[in-house]
Amino acid sequence: xxxxxxxxxxxxxxxxxxxxxxxxxxxxxxxxxxxxxxxxxxxxxxxxxxxxxxxxxxxxxxxxxxxxxxxxxxxxxxxxxxxxxxxxxxxxxxxxxxxxxxxxxxxxxxxxxxxxxxxxxxxxxxxxxxxxxxxxxxxxxxxxxxxxxxxxxxxxxxxxxxxxxxxxxxxxxxxxxxxxxxxxxxxxxxxxxxxxxxxxx
Numbered sequence: 329x330x331x332x333x334x335x336x337x338x339x340x341x342x343x344x345x346x347x348x349x350x351x352x353x354x355x356x357x358x359x360x361x362x363x364x365x366x367x368x369x370x371x372x373x374x375x376x377x378x379x380x381x382x383x384x385x386x387x388x389x390x391x392x393x394x395x396x397x398x399x400x401x402x403x404x405x406x407x408x409x410x411x412x413x414x415x416x417x418x419x420x421x422x423x424x425x426x427x428x429x430x431x432x433x434x435x436x437x438x439x440x441x442x443x444x445x446x447x448x449x450x451x452x453x454x455x456x457x458x459x460x461x462x463x464x465x466x467x468x469x470x471x472x473x474x475x476x477x478x479x480x481x482x483x484x485x486x487x488x489x490x491x492x493x494x495x496x497x498x499x500x501x502x503x504x505x506x507x508x509x510x511x512x513x514x515x516x517x518x519x520x521x522x523x524x525x526x527x528x529x
Contacts, residue, residue, distance in 0.1 A: 345468060347399045360399065365472055368395040369479070376480055383439055383481055385432040392466055392473045400467070407467040414501055416508055418464035427463045434459055440485050449485060450520035451512070453478050458507025458515055482523060490522040 344354050351357045372391060375381050393404025406424050419427050438452045457474055464470045479489045492500060495518045503514035 345400065348401065349399060351399075357399075361396070361469075364395055364398065365476070369476060372476065372480055373483065376484060381480065381484075383435070383477075383484075385428055385435060388460070388473060388477050391476055392469060395473060395476075396469050402467050403469075406465050409467065411464060411467070414505065416461075416505055419462060424463060424465050428465060431459055431463060440481060442485075444485075446487075446523050447520060449482075449487075450516050450523055453481065453490075453519050454507070454512040454516035457519070458504070458510075458512050461504050462508050478519075483526065486526055487523050488526040490519060491524065492518065492522055494518070494521040 344352060344357060347357065349360075351360070368391065371394060372381065381387060389404050396403035406421070406428075408421050410421060411418055435456055438455050440449045440452050444452070457478060460474045461470065466473065475490070475492070482488070482490055495503075499514070500518060503518055506512075506514045
């Protein structure tokens with residue numbers, strides 16, 4: 329699931345994000361981001377296979393930096409601007425550090441364990457997804473980053489990559505909006521449908 333619509337940003341009306349490569353064509357920029365995301369998946373799935381990953385907030389920042397670091401100076405860094413998208417106004421930039429501390433505790437308390445079934449795992453992942461989404465710590469690429477993070481968790485527990493194609497983009501957005509109000513049920517349904525056992529499990 330892509331993230332091609334840019335955010336509404338306070339004091340910044342640049343439709344094409346300023347980037348290190350000087351790319352001024354939105355389509356080229358999006359295509360490059362897609363290639364970078366594929367490479368990021370390959371990199372972190374390899375690290376997962378080697379047992380070199382710890383599922384914490386630090387890993388989320390590492391993913392974001394690896395993913396977009398070649399393009400943007402702010403990759404892997406907390407945003408300093410206020411952003412919104414669709415019907416969602418995300419955490420104020422001044423509150424992100426504190427919110428991430430709370431999120432890291434939530435993450436530790438809600439990581440799946442081996443005894444969890446598909447329903448429990450989807451419930452835990454929906455909470456992680458929605459609470460991270462409410463913070464939206466990065467200038468761009470938040471959704472792709474947290475989905476990759478959740479994919480790594482899913483694979484670690486014997487599932488394949490989460491299939492968001494079983495829902496629509498509109499339903500996914502509605503689930504994100506509901507999650508802002510701490511209603512995680514819509515996202516849980518999406519993740520439950522998208523979870524399937526991996527070929528080697």
